[in-house]
Amino acid sequence: MRARLAIQVADIQVELREVVLKNKPAELLAASSKGTVPVLVLPDGQVVDESRDIMLWALEQNDPQNWLQNSSQANQLIGANDVEFKPSLDGYKYAERYPESAELYRQQAEVFLQRLEYGLAQNAYLLSDHISLADMAIFPFVRQFAHVDRAWFDQADYPHLQNWLSGFLQADNFLRVMEKYPPWQPGAPIQHFP
Ligand SMILES: N[C@@H](CCC(=O)N[C@@H](CS)C(=O)NCC(=O)O)C(=O)O
Incomplete structure (x- = not known):
């Protein structure tokens, strides 16, 4: 995607x-x-x-749309998404195939989500008030996370992240x-x- x-x-x-x-x-x-x-x-x-x-x-x-602005920061955050968040997301999504419980993988994944929430409390998008490659490369994974247990995600204390994600999901390009x-x-x- x-x-x-x-x-x-x-x-x-x-x-x-x-x-x-x-x-x-x-x-x-x-x-x-x-x-x-x-x-x-x-x-x-x-x-x-x-x-x-x-x-x-x-x-x-x-x-x-100048998605390549802030590209070194974007690369760093996308790297954390791909190397740290994605494996926890896979464990959360497919816990029956993994050794630990879904809750444990979800907690691991939350370390990255908290980082995103912190950034989004400062700016409208992950790196600034403009959409960048980081937003576009990461939101599809946060969407997958949200969909594992929508009720849990909706009640979790990530107001900025929830708002950021829902904006992308309604956008024509998505x-x-x-x-x-x-x-x-x-x-x-x-x-x-x-
Ligand atoms: N590092 C790759 C990972 C891609 C990846 O894991 N894609 C999944 C689908 S989203 C896949 O092809 N899985 C292989 C399979 O399920 O057999 C990338 O981002 O391009």
Whole structure:
């Protein structure tokens, strides 16, 4: 989702191949043996298989909303999201597959959420009063966290974070990236995004 958000704001048209993770096409694995999405294959054959790098690839070509402002702070916060928050989020989402309880992973995840709440109490967005790459790269993960137990999230003491998240979820650019596409298969008609 975050890769799509950046491609969309940069207004770069790509060919989109929707993948069902339970049935990964051989073409995906041939492009990137990691077997994760997203994967961007460039016309010269270069492969970009980290969502954060795809965001940078798009914004370095066209950044009409100046998402790349404060980029060193953004990189630091996105790193904390990806390395610290994301593993706790996965434990919280899929606790039955993990050794500890959902509550423990949620508490671990809250360390990062408290950091975001603190920042959002100072500014409208994570790094300033303007949307940056940090907001766009991180809110899809906070959305996943919120959806694990919506009632818990709604009653938790994160007023700024809740408000920040709900603004993104109602925005047209997010609704557009959440649109469903039929899974790609060899020979399927070409589907463009955005
Ligand atoms: N570091 C990668 C992680 C991507 C990732 O974990 N993607 C998930 C889906 S959101 C995935 O492809 N999982 C592989 C699977 O479930 O088989 C990135 O951000 O690009």
